[in-house]
Amino acid sequence: MRGLDLPIREALPSLETAVASGAAVLTAPPGTGKTTLVPLALAGLLGGASARVLVAEPRRIAARAAARRMAWMLEEPVGRRVGFTVRGEHRPGSRVEAVTTGVLLQRLQRDPELAGVDVVVVDECHERHLDADTALAFLLEVRQTLRPDLKVVAASATADAARWAALLEDAPVVEAASVLHPLTEVWAPPPRAGAPAHGTRVDPALLDHVARTVRRAWNEQEGGVLCFLPGVGELRRVAGALADLPVLQLHGQAPAETQDAALDASAGRRVILATSVAESSLTLPGIRAVVDAGLAREPRTDHTRGLGALTTVRVSRAAAEQRAGRAAREAPGTVYRCWPESERLAPWPQPEIALADLAPFALHLACWGTTDPAELALLTPPPEAALAAARSTLHGLSALDAAGRATARGRRMNALGLHPRLARALLDASPRTGARRAAELVALLSEPLPSDTPEDLVTAWRRLRTHPRWKTETRRLRSALHDDATATAPHEDAASAPHIDASSASRGGGISAPHGEAASSAGGGGAAAPRDGTASASQAAASAPRTVAAGERLSDEAAAGLVVALAYPERVARARASGGHLMASGTGATVPGGLARAAWLAVAVADRPVGAASARVRQAVEIDEATAREAAAALLDVREEVLWEGGAVRAREVELLGAIELSARPVEPGPEAVREALLGELRRAGPAFLDWSGEARRLRERLDFLHRALGGPWPAVDDAALTGRAAGQWAEAPARPSRSAEDLLRGMLPWPEAARLEELAPERIAVPSGSRVKVDYSGERPVLAVKLQELFGWPKAPALAGGRVPLLVHLLSPAGRPAAVTADLESFWREGYRAVRAELRGRYPRHPWPEDPAAAAPTARTNRALRDRAR
Numbered sequence: 001m002r003g004l005d006l007p008i009r010e011a012l013p014s015l016e017t018a019v020a021s022g023a024a025v026l027t028a029p030p031g032t033g034k035t036t037l038v039p040l041a042l043a044g045l046l047g048g049a050s051a052r053v054l055v056a057e058p059r060r061i062a063a064r065a066a067a068r069r070m071a072w073m074l075e076e077p078v079g080r081r082v083g084f085t086v087r088g089e090h091r092p093g094s095r096v097e098a099v100t101t102g103v104l105l106q107r108l109q110r111d112p113e114l115a116g117v118d119v120v121v122v123d124e125c126h127e128r129h130l131d132a133d134t135a136l137a138f139l140l141e142v143r144q145t146l147r148p149d150l151k152v153v154a155a156s157a158t159a160d161a162a163r164w165a166a167l168l169e170d171a172p173v174v175e176a177a178s179v180l181h182p183l184t185e186v187w188a189p190p191p192r193a194g195a196p197a198h199g200t201r202v203d204p205a206l207l208d209h210v211a212r213t214v215r216r217a218w219n220e221q222e223g224g225v226l227c228f229l230p231g232v233g234e235l236r237r238v239a240g241a242l243a244d245l246p247v248l249q250l251h252g253q254a255p256a257e258t259q260d261a262a263l264d265a266s267a268g269r270r271v272i273l274a275t276s277v278a279e280s281s282l283t284l285p286g287i288r289a290v291v292d293a294g295l296a297r298e299p300r301t302d303h304t305r306g307l308g309a310l311t312t313v314r315v316s317r318a319a320a321e322q323r324a325g326r327a328a329r330e331a332p333g334t335v336y337r338c339w340p341e342s343e344r345l346a347p348w349p350q351p352e353i354a355l356a357d358l359a360p361f362a363l364h365l366a367c368w369g370t371t372d373p374a375e376l377a378l379l380t381p382p383p384e385a386a387l388a389a390a391r392s393t394l395h396g397l398s399a400l401d402a403a404g405r406a407t408a409r410g411r412r413m414n415a416l417g418l419h420p421r422l423a424r425a426l427l428d429a430s431p432r433t434g435a436r437r438a439a440e441l442v443a444l445l446s447e448p449l450p451s452d453t454p455e456d457l458v459t460a461w462r463r464l465r466t467h468p469r470w471k472t473e474t475r476r477l478r479s480a481l482h483d484d485a486t487a488t489a490p491h492e493d494a495a496s497a498p499h500i501d502a503s504s505a506s507r508g509g510g511i512s513a514p515h516g517e518a519a520s521s522a523g524g525g526g527a528a529a530p531r532d533g534t535a536s537a538s539q540a541a542a543s544a545p546r547t548v549a550a551g552e553r554l555s556d557e558a559a560a561g562l563v564v565a566l567a568y569p570e571r572v573a574r575a576r577a578s579g580g581h582l583m584a585s586g587t588g589a590t591v592p593g594g595l596a597r598a599a600w601l602a603v604a605v606a607d608r609p610v611g612a613a614s615a616r617v618r619q620a621v622e623i624d625e626a627t628a629r630e631a632a633a634a635l636l637d638v639r640e641e642v643l644w645e646g647g648a649v650r651a652r653e654v655e656l657l658g659a660i661e662l663s664a665r666p667v668e669p670g671p672e673a674v675r676e677a678l679l680g681e682l683r684r685a686g687p688a689f690l691d692w693s694g695e696a697r698r699l700r701e702r703l704d705f706l707h708r709a710l711g712g713p714w715p716a717v718d719d720a721a722l723t724g725r726a727a728g729q730w731a732e733a734p735a736r737p738s739r740s741a742e743d744l745l746r747g748m749l750p751w752p753e754a755a756r757l758e759e760l761a762p763e764r765i766a767v768p769s770g771s772r773v774k775v776d777y778s779g780e781r782p783v784l785a786v787k788l789q790e791l792f793g794w795p796k797a798p799a800l801a802g803g804r805v806p807l808l809v810h811l812l813s814p815a816g817r818p819a820a821v822t823a824d825l826e827s828f829w830r831e832g833y834r835a836v837r838a839e840l841r842g843r844y845p846r847h848p849w850p851e852d853p854a855a856a857a858p859t860a861r862t863n864r865a866l867r868d869r870a871r
Contacts, residue, residue, distance in 0.1 A: 003073045004046070006033030011176040012041045016048070018172040019119065019151050022143065025164045026155045028176035030322060031283065031329030034155055035062075035123055036069045042119045042153070043095040045074065045081065051118035053096045056104045058129045059252060059277055060086040063098040065263050066123075069283070070096060087417060088472040101131035106417055108138045109367055112146055119151040125164065126156040126318065128351035128380070134364055137376040140168065157325075158318050160348070167377050181328040187341040188213050188291075197295060197312035202234055206338070210293045211241035213336050214271060218245060221334055223288030225271045228323050230295040230312050233451055235273045242271060250274040253448055253469070276319070283329055290327040292320060294339040299355050301386065302608055307587065307615055308357060309607035317345040351380045358382055358390035359420050363399055366406035367414045396634055397424045416480050422446055425567035430481060433559040439477035441563040443470045445604055449619065455592045457604050457621040458560050561623035564602035565631030571603035572628045572635075573620075574660050580614065584628075584635050584658025588614035598622040602631070625662075632657055642669045642677035644689075649674050671735055678737060679730050687722040687741065696742035701777035702761040703745060709801035710760070713750035760801050768794045768858035775800075775807070785810040788819055788836070789848055792856040795826045811836070814844040829854050 008028055018024035019042065028034035035055070037046075044050040057063040067084035071077060078084065083093025085103050099107070101122070107114065114120070122136050139152050154164045154171075161173045194203035210227065217225045229235050235249045250262045250272055262272055265285035272284060276296060296315045301308045315323070320337070327333025353361070361382065365373060373382055394400040399410030399420055406414070413423035422442050430438040444461055447469065453460045464470050554562070565572050570585035581589045581601060587608070595601060595617070605618035629636065635658040642651040651669035655662040669677070682689045690696075700722075706714040715721065726744055730737035738744075749757065761782070764772040769790035776783040782800055788811040797807040811820040811828070819836050822828040833853050841849040846863055850856035 001046075001073055002075060003069075004037065006037050007031075007178070008033035008037050008176045011174055012038070012046075015153075015174045016041065018174050019153060021172060022148070023140075023152045023168040023171040024154075025161050025168060025171050025173045026153055026176070027161045027173065028155070028157065029178040030157055030325035031181075032176045032178070034157065034176065035066050036073060038153075038155070039066075039096045039098075039121055040070055040073065040082075042121070042151075043081075045095060050095070052094075052116055053119045053121065054104065054114070054117050055096065055098045055121045055123055056101045056132065056135060057098060058101055058124050058127055058132055060100055061250075061252065061254075061277055062124070063100050064089075065283075067091070067093070067096075067098040068263065070098075088476045101129060101135050102417065104135045105131055105138070105364060106415070108135065108142070109364070109414060112138075112142050114142065114147065114150060117150070119153065121153045121155055123155045124157065125154045126158045126160060126348075128349065128353070130352040130356055130358075130361055133351070133353055133378055133380070134361060136167075137378050138368060140377045157322060160318075163379060167379055181330070182332045183324060183328040184332070184334040185324075186334060186336045188216075188336045188338050189340045190338065197230075200231065200233070200297070200310050200312060202230065202295065202312055204237070206293070207234055207237050208241065210291060210338055211238045213338055214238065214242060214273075214291050215245075217289040217291050217334070217336050218271065221289040223331070224269050224284070224286040225289045225291060226284060226287045226326050227271065227273050227291040227293070228315075229273060229275065229293050230297045231275060231310070234293070234295075235275070236451070238273055246270040248272045250277060252277050253450075284326060285330070287326055287329070288331060288333050290324055290333070290335045292323050292335060292337050294320070294337060296349070298350060299352075299357075301355065301357050307585075307606060307608045314339075314343075314345060316347065316349040318348050320345060353378070353380050353382050356386075357419075358386045359393045362387060362390040363394055363406065363410060363414050363420050366394070366400055366404060367411055371404040394420060397421070399424075412484055415484070416477070418442065418446060418477075421567045425563045426477060426481065427484075428566050429559070429563045432562060433554055435478050435481050436474070437556075437559050438563060439474045439481065440465050440470070441560055442477055442567075443473035445564070445567060446473065449605065453619065455595055455617065455619055457564065457619045458557050460619060461556070461560060557621065558623075558627070560621045561602045561627050562631060564604045564621055565623060565627055568603060569632035569635055570658060571606060572623070572632045572657065572660070573601045573603055573617075574628075574657075575599050581617075582660055583615065584632055584660050586659035589617050590614055591617045591620065595620050595622065600625055600628050602627070628657060640667060640669075640673065642673040644677055644681040649677050651677075674736055675730060675733060678739075679727055682723060682726055682730065686719045687726075689739065690722070690726065690741040690744065691739045692741045696740075696745060698763065698777070699742060699745050702757070702763070703748070705777045705782060705805075706757075706761050706801060709805050713753055715748045715750065717745065717748070762800070765798065765807075767791055769860045771860060781805065781808045783808050783810055785812060785818075787812045787814065787816070787860065789814075790858050790860050791825065792848075792850070792853045792858040794858065795829070795854065797823075797825055813840055814847045 011028070015024060015026060015038065026034060026038065039053045039055045040046055042051060043053040055066060057066060063084050063086050067078050067082050070082040071080070074081060079091040079093060081093055081095040083091045083096070084098040085092070086100050087102065104120070120139055122132055122139070125132055125136065136152070136154060139150070143150050143152060152168065154168060156164060161175070165171050165173050190206055190209040192205070194205045197203070210229070214225055214227050227238065229238060232251050232253070235251060239247045239249055246269070248258060248262050248270055250258065251274065261267055262284055269286065272287070292315070294315050295312050296319060297310045298313050299308055300311050324335035327335050365371070365376070370376060373387070391400060391404060394410065397413070397420055398407055399413055401407050412427065413420050416423045416426060418426065422445055425445070426438055426442045441461060444457070444464060449460060453464070571583050573581035573583045573589050575598065576582050581591055583589055583603065589603065589606065591598075591601065600623045601617070601620045602623045603617050603620045606615045607618065608615045637656045639654055639656065640651060641654050642649060649669060650666070651673060652664045652666050654664045700717050703714060703717045707716050722744065725748060729744070729747075761777065762775060764774050765784060766772050767786055767790050771786070771790055773784055773786045776785065782805065784797060784807045786809070791809070791811070797809050799806045806823045808821065808823050809825060810818045811822065813819045819840060820828060820832055822832065837849045848856065848859065848863055
């Protein structure tokens with residue numbers, strides 16, 4: 001054997017003792033042998049008792065690499081004692097098998113006991129991938145119910161072991177010593193602060209700086225350089241700037257030969273540009289320097305619209321340490337960090353369960369036999385809104401029944417190892433398109449497509465259908481369809497599928513349903529399934545694609561449109577007269593290229609950039625209305641709409657496909673519909689929808705004054721109170737309700753107190769001149785605005801609200817402009833009048849300005865008018 005001199009070796013005795021207790025947490029920094037030497041030791045391949053070990057890795061590239069490395073250490077080819085299984089590739093090993101966490105979940109669903117397996121190692125659990133969190137929760141339940149002898153190890157490259165130990169019921173923690181190679185930190189921020197990342201856009205100036213930093217590391221350090229970037233587009237840009245250097249681009253969709261080349265110790269010095277796939281699980285030989293752009297990609301899911309987008313975020317501190325550790329795995333190394341040393345990073349990355357589309361997770365739980373995630377040992381609970389949206393989608397696919405349990409159809413979908421939407425498309429489209437074409441198209445939809453893929457999905461399909469990766473997945477899906485058809489017998493009632501709860505020693509939703517499960521074909525997402533969880537006859541007839549007739553063959557365009565529309569019925573889109581398209585989900589969409597002219601589209605790939613009002617279509621296929629109706633039949637609806645429009649109630653019968661209006665015709669609304677339309681407009685517009693006369697506005701102001709001054713029983717008349725009062729009256733109205741605001745307000749007057757309204761809040765007040773002047777109640781205090789001469793001899797204005805609130809008097813000049821404001825007339829006549837008289841008597845000589853206003857006669861007339869009257 002070779003390659004055994006790894007730091008983890010010192011911790012193996014402690015780990016083996018801890019594992020003997022049933023569960024253990026292992027923390028070991030990168031490069032210590034956690035992923036390779038530990039499984040060999042637990043399998044007894046370094047001595048000791050023989051055991052069979054499953055190693056679950058978060059990515060296919062990591063599972064393949066771990067198996068290759070362990071086989072190399074045993075000096076034998078992969079497939080003897082060490083093997084691996086990833087989606088579409090299976091090379092069994094007799095003692096150790098590396099699998100992805102997705103494969104582990106499928107295996108647990110088929111065989112919860114994991115017959116023949118002694119130890120399961122869930123590697124890199126600190127990355128918080130959803131499949132890993134779910135698989136670990138299932139494993140712990142299996143230990144509690146079916147297999148108390150099954151050993152479970154949670155392996156992490158970080159020191160955050162306490163939470164994992166608590167989750168594993170206070171499992172012992174084993175810590176391995178760090179690699180003793182020193183790591184030098186170099187802070188290399190860009191010379192000028194650039195624009196922050198937005199969505200998937202990264203400032204080109206930052207990427208140019210990263211490329212220069214890679215060149216600097218290449219010139220300053222020995223050995224290879226590993227550069228971390230957030231996505232494939234950034235890899236390509238930086239690679240273009242380093243065209244004179246030997247560059248490999250490593251990402252999750254990279255060809256197997258590229259992945260193998262990155263792991264080849266004999267390949268010589270090179271630059272590896274990588275996404276987060278290289279953060280852990282992989283030892284990249286010869287790397288002595290790491291350049292970290294400091295960015296990562298996280299999903300953001302719009303659960304109400306079924307749209308997702310990636311957004312670029314600052315890397316977490318834990319991930320930054322992981323990345324840096326790549327440089328010092330084999331020898332002293334250097335990390336160049338392309339951000340300021342003063343910047344503070346979040347300690348941990350966000351767990352995927354908090355960000356992702358939870359439809360696959362919800363279906364896994366239902367097939368496992370639980371409807372409540374709280375019953376499982378999950379480190380982070382799923383967000384309630386996201387889980388509710390996921391279950392709504394699964395109901396629409398008839399994968400869950402009304403109680404949230406998996407239907408026979410749901411178990412069939414889950415067994416395909418696809419997102420439930422894609423599983424629905426594969427099952428329902430294949431009778432029309434044929435198994436091969438359905439599998440090819442679903443394979444195309446199940447993987448991220450290259451960034452240069454044309455927007456027309458049919459063109460992309462023809463270009464990529466012979467690509468090895470998609471051919472491999474196509475073969476897997478065709479085989480799964482064949483196995484599903486073999487296992488399905490239409491005569492057997494789906495309800496007879498077994499469900500084993502804890503009282504039977506397991507939740508057992510993962511136990512395969514018996515041969516002969518029937519499953520109905522349901523319509524697209526969004527519509528609830530019937531209460532028994534199976535599609536009704538009418539629903540099945542409306543939503544399931546019809547079987548292809550003898551001699552009939554769909555064109556490639558029609559086949560692609562059907563598959564895409566079945567997978568994403570909410571994304572069926574129709575062109576709008578105003579430009580762009582409208583999806584059935586209600587989301588607007590901008591469509592590139594020639595597809596922008598299509599009347600109908602089935603949208604395969606779309607995202608909604610952060611802050612954008614509409615979705616951005618990446619790949620789509622043109623369809624006709626018949627295909628849209630067929631694939632999204634569960635979204636079809638006919639309803640009567642009654643609207644307040646143009647000052648009148650109008651009604652029409654509308655046929656809808658989700659939010660898309662297919663047709664409409666005017667109809668005569670009934671009294672109930674009219675009332676509901678008026679209520680709807682009232683709730684939208686509030687009191688502004690009422691008919692307001694001047695009298696009504698003044699009455700509202702007077703009542704508002706009394707409510708503020710006296711409180712009850714005088715009612716509140718703010719917008720909320722008026723809307724609520726009107727809505728309550730209108731809801732009980734036998735016919736078309738009155739919109740009179742004055743009637744509404746008078747109906748709110750309290751009795752018998754209403755008889756004192758004029759006393760407490762008079763509309764007008766008689767002043768000494770004999771005029772009756774309106775009181776303004778629109779402000780905080782009631783205001784009496786009156787010409788100064790009309791109040792001569794009036795020592796005091798009355799107080800309102802039973803003497804509680806004095807009037808604020810605006811004393812006006814002869815021109816009607818405020819000359820003084822006072823709440824104390826007596827004081828004004830004594831102290832303020834003299835200054836006003838001195839200022840205004842020369843400007844208005846025709847009006848009386850007596851020296852003693854308290855003794856003068858009040859008047860609204862000029863001096864001449866007074867003299868004429870005296871004659």
